[in-house]
Amino acid sequence: MEMDTNILMFNLIPETIRFILDIRGMEVIKKAIASLFEKGTKVHLYFLVGLFLATALVTLQKRDFIEIIPRAFLFYVMVVCCVYAGRWLTRQFLIKNRWAYLILFGGITVIVFSIISTSLLIYLFGNTNEGDVSDFLITTPLFVIIMIFCGGFIAITRTVIQQQINEVKILQNQAETELNLLTNRLSPHFLFNTLNNLYGLSISEHRKVPGLLLKLSALLSYALYSSSETYVKLNDELDYINNFIDLEKVRVSDRLVLNVDITKVNGDINIAPMVLIVFVENAFKHAKNTLDKQIRIDIRIWVDQQFIHFFIKNNCPDGLVGVRDDMESGLGIVTTVKRLDLLYGDNYSLDYGKVKSDFCVNLKIKNDAKS
Structure with a gap:
């Protein structure tokens, strides 16, 4: 009887995990994607597709492009992750003047992305000497920082443009409102x-x-x-x-x-x-x-x-x-x-x-x- 209970529990565990992943997991993923893209989904798609095509075009021009594909894909993923991380940091902390959180989470993001990217580069390049590893340790964090700054710059630019659009709408609405107020x-x-x-x-x-x-x-x-x-x-x-x-x-x-x-x-x-x-x-x-x-x-x-x-x-x-x-x-x-x-x-x-x-x-x- 005890064995049957253990078998039943053992079978229930993967079913429970599958249920969580299918229902709650998908809901969490959907909410994360929705909060990331919010409005202007087309702009994000244009950016992702354009960057992918540019990366693929540069890669295919190389003679040994088949060997380079994994590195090019890593470059693409790094750029996308860093840009959107910079966008998120800017919208959550910089625009709201939460400098302490910006420095804390920005530093954590740079460190984590640099460690992951450096490890993957060392793995993809295979046997590397100490000089190559040193170069990776210097260039990769610098590249991550630059891409995060690019994402932040894009976020700030879009925010400023949106504010200007809202100001124009407010002025237009104010003019219409003034006319309505005066006449009616x-x-x-x-x-x-x-x-x-x-x-x-x-x-x-x-x-x-x-x-x-x-x-x-x-x-x-x-x-x-x-x-x-x-x-x-x-x-x-x-x-x-x-x-x-x-x-x-x-x-x-x-x-x-x-x-x-x-x-x-x-x-x-x-x-x-x-x-x-x-x-x-x-x-x-x-x-x-x-x-x-x-x-x-x-x-x-x-x-x-x-x-x-x-x-x-x-x-x-x-x-x-x-x-x-x-x-x-x-x-x-x-x-x-x-x-x-x-x-x-x-x-x-x-x-x-x-x-x-x-x-x-x-x-x-x-x-x-x-x-």
Whole structure:
């Protein structure tokens, strides 16, 4: 019985190893390749194929090319490994100013690649004297360092070019955004209803009118002059939102059940203009279209050491599914997501969608994302 158990365990071991290699091993390899190539796979393929063809062309021109093929292949593998190692080191440490890690891992990479390459060269050349070995010990590390620097240079060049492309996209998007802000930021429908409500208040509660007129004036001024800025003070954006909410209270009147928790910040924290207000506008618009007796809107904005937090929830019509642009404002959620991608990249997270009868938005932007 004990022998049968041992035999069973012995048979299970290779099956288990095969399972790990087939499932987890392949997943790890896929993720490694995906992280290595990321975007621009064609560029990597062109580089690998071009280097291979150049190496093969030089090798085939030699009379004894058959003997040289192993050395040429080693040269090809060394160049590819060193270039991509330099690219990885640059992207992970140099660009992020992590110099200690760069020196540590760069030194380890040079040592490991040099030892492997030197050992393979000595093996491929067969019997070599001490002079040849000394040459290998000098030239191989130097070659490895040069190739790693080449990979780093390529990574830096691509990063700079990508940054320039992003800057052009940002400027183009900013121009389009400015046009939208100037032409559609405060829709005629919003102004018409607000002015009508102010007229009604001037008859029944005239003392409230001067303050609301000042808020409307501030709203118009901010919409005009902030549109030309890439970033504005967060407190200015919060003032704009508060003014907008105060005017919407007059428009919606008794149906509105509003919970607002907006915390002003100490210090100079910046944000892209007219980002948060889009979600506030959409909340009021869609909440008013519900058949519910009450319009329920919850708004929370706060800042911690790392993030600007924005959360908003509103009841919405049953027919509202997914994302809908606010056609009145000219800057709906879809456009706002594009702006966030261009301006903040990976430095923000946004979750939105319908949860039961409510539409929820949860946005986080890094405090230092602008820099």
